[in-house]
Amino acid sequence: MSESTRVADVLIIGGGLSGTMLAVQLLRLPGTRRILIVEPRAELGRGEAYSAVELGHTLNGNAARMSVDPDNADDLTQWLTDYISAGGWPESYQQHVPISELFPPRGLFGLYAQQRLAQAKAVSTSIVEHIRAEGVDLQVDPTSALLTLDTGEQLRGACAVVATGMFAAARTPQTESTGLNAAALDPWDVPAMARLDPQSTVLIIGSGLTMVDAVVSLEQAGHRGPIEVFSRHGLLPHVRRQPPSWDDFLAADHSLSSPRQLLREVRRQCQLALRQGIDWQAPLDTVRAHIARLWSQASEAHKRQFVRHVRPWWESHHHRSPPLSAQLVARLQEQGRLRIQAASFKGLVPSQEGVAIAVRYRGEDVITQVLGAALINSSGIEYDWRRVARPLPQQLLKRGLVQPGPLALGIAADATGAVLDARGQVSQRLFAMGPPLRGMWWESTAVTDVALQAKALAARLAQR
Numbered sequence: 001m002s003e004s005t006r007v008a009d010v011l012i013i014g015g016g017l018s019g020t021m022l023a024v025q026l027l028r029l030p031g032t033r034r035i036l037i038v039e040p041r042a043e044l045g046r047g048e049a050y051s052a053v054e055l056g057h058t059l060n061g062n063a064a065r066m067s068v069d070p071d072n073a074d075d076l077t078q079w080l081t082d083y084i085s086a087g088g089w090p091e092s093y094q095q096h097v098p099i100s101e102l103f104p105p106r107g108l109f110g111l112y113a114q115q116r117l118a119q120a121k122a123v124s125t126s127i128v129e130h131i132r133a134e135g136v137d138l139q140v141d142p143t144s145a146l147l148t149l150d151t152g153e154q155l156r157g158a159c160a161v162v163a164t165g166m167f168a169a170a171r172t173p174q175t176e177s178t179g180l181n182a183a184a185l186d187p188w189d190v191p192a193m194a195r196l197d198p199q200s201t202v203l204i205i206g207s208g209l210t211m212v213d214a215v216v217s218l219e220q221a222g223h224r225g226p227i228e229v230f231s232r233h234g235l236l237p238h239v240r241r242q243p244p245s246w247d248d249f250l251a252a253d254h255s256l257s258s259p260r261q262l263l264r265e266v267r268r269q270c271q272l273a274l275r276q277g278i279d280w281q282a283p284l285d286t287v288r289a290h291i292a293r294l295w296s297q298a299s300e301a302h303k304r305q306f307v308r309h310v311r312p313w314w315e316s317h318h319h320r321s322p323p324l325s326a327q328l329v330a331r332l333q334e335q336g337r338l339r340i341q342a343a344s345f346k347g348l349v350p351s352q353e354g355v356a357i358a359v360r361y362r363g364e365d366v367i368t369q370v371l372g373a374a375l376i377n378s379s380g381i382e383y384d385w386r387r388v389a390r391p392l393p394q395q396l397l398k399r400g401l402v403q404p405g406p407l408a409l410g411i412a413a414d415a416t417g418a419v420l421d422a423r424g425q426v427s428q429r430l431f432a433m434g435p436p437l438r439g440m441w442w443e444s445t446a447v448t449d450v451a452l453q454a455k456a457l458a459a460r461l462a463q464r
């Protein structure tokens with residue numbers, strides 16, 4: 001170890017919401033620790049999701065659902081109340097709903113996370129430092145973890161936490177080889193969209209929440225032409241409403257194990273609700289609290305069955321659109337400007353002008369070429385670390401410090417977040433949280449997942 005190697009009790013790799021909330025929870029615990037957060041972005045707490053600058057790129061849940069404090073469900077509502085009273089987010093008054101029902105812009109949510117970190121720092125004897133760099137390699141010995149940064153510097157921690165978030169599918173070698181990365185516009189890059197001919201046709205691959213954001217970006221950029229959306233199943237996210245509470249039917253019944261049984265029971269409950277004039281979202285929302293248990297207990301065959309048959313349905317029914325964005329999409333569909341088509345993307349086609357893509361419409365054998373002035377790739381996330389072209393995931397796999405999680409989704413860990421090495425040994429030094437644990441819990445990404453994991457992991461690390 002060189003003399004200049006900085007040392008810490010906890011090294012957090014990634015300073016998005018997960019890494020930042022872990023730091024907040026560690027700061028709140030008794031004792032004094034040195035915490036280093038390694039994050040290449042200029043600001044902590046934001047990551048990709050909460051670096052958004054457009055007011056129209058909002059959270060997909062209202063303030064009442066998005067607290068980062070598992071002990072206080074009203075934490076975001078309280079912060080927002082103070083923020084709005086101090087003159088912030090004046091546009092919120094136009095919505096005429098209570099503050100708890102507002103869907104805050106994601107950039108504002110990033111500020112909330114940052115302020116909670118600043119407050120926790122101000123009253124703690126522990127220290128948090130932001131090291132602005134990318135972690136590119138890690139070595140673990142019986143007493144510590146040594147992280148190498150892209151600057152060449154090394155940091156040593158009594159333990160390290162992988163909080164590197166999600167990796168966009170377009171950054172993987174597979175899609176890079178199709179040239180998609182270079183040809184596609186960033187779904188959140190409003191200035192680039194403003195340079196398009198407003199009447200031109202824009203093609204979008206993927207029809208999930210990133211597509212919804214991309215449509216908001218296009219509208220904001222002044223685009224008024226056709227938008228052609230292609231996705232394998234052609235399913236659009238449902239709009240999030242505020243359903244009443246519903247009996248937690250899964251709490252009492254632990255007999256449902258196969259995805260088919262589960263789906264049948266959820267459908268039955270939704271029909272029951274509809275017959276009583278109650279929103280189907282009410283029974284569906286009770287399922288969320290059981291997903292981690294159901295997923296982690298399921299056999300590999302059942303997990304595969306879920307991914308193959310239930311996932312598209314779950315994604316469109318559970319991961320819902322914020323109402324204002326959903327209204328925009330619905331309006332454009334009514335006007336005939338936006339079409340969602342079930343077709344799989346087969347690659348880019350060389351074209352003299354604009355962008356040409358090859359797609360295969362569902363139920364057809366032939367490949368069709370579609371032309372547009374621009375292309376937006378909103379086809380999602382790469383959870384298989386073996387295909388992520390970033391140095392740290394590759395080094396961790398190469399050194400055998402981690403192994404792929406179930407179904408190759410993220411990495412494997414025990415119930416407390418301690419990662420499993422290539423031989424299946426539980427690490428004493430290396431932990432993970434958030435999206436890298438997708439394969440362990442299925443839902444391991446949303447604000448509420450991250451908030452709960454941060455609290456539990458902080459307590460686990462403090463016991464050491």
Ligand SMILES: Cc1cc2nc3c(=O)[nH]c(=O)nc-3n(C[C@H](O)[C@H](O)[C@H](O)COP(=O)(O)OP(=O)(O)OC[C@H]3O[C@@H](n4cnc5c(N)ncnc54)[C@H](O)[C@@H]3O)c2cc1C
Nearest residue numbers: 014016017018047049059060134135164165166434446447
């Ligand atoms: C566009 C978008 C919108 C979303 N909207 C919502 C929403 O409305 N509601 C909701 O509940 N969830 C939403 N999510 C899910 C969201 O991912 C989580 O809420 C949360 O951001 C996860 O935090 P994270 O810190 O684990 O990951 P990220 O936010 O991805 O942050 C990970 C950080 O790690 C850093 N990093 C990566 N590799 C390294 C490395 N090797 N060294 C150092 N740093 C590294 C990255 O720079 C990044 O800042 C959204 C996600 C996206 C992408």
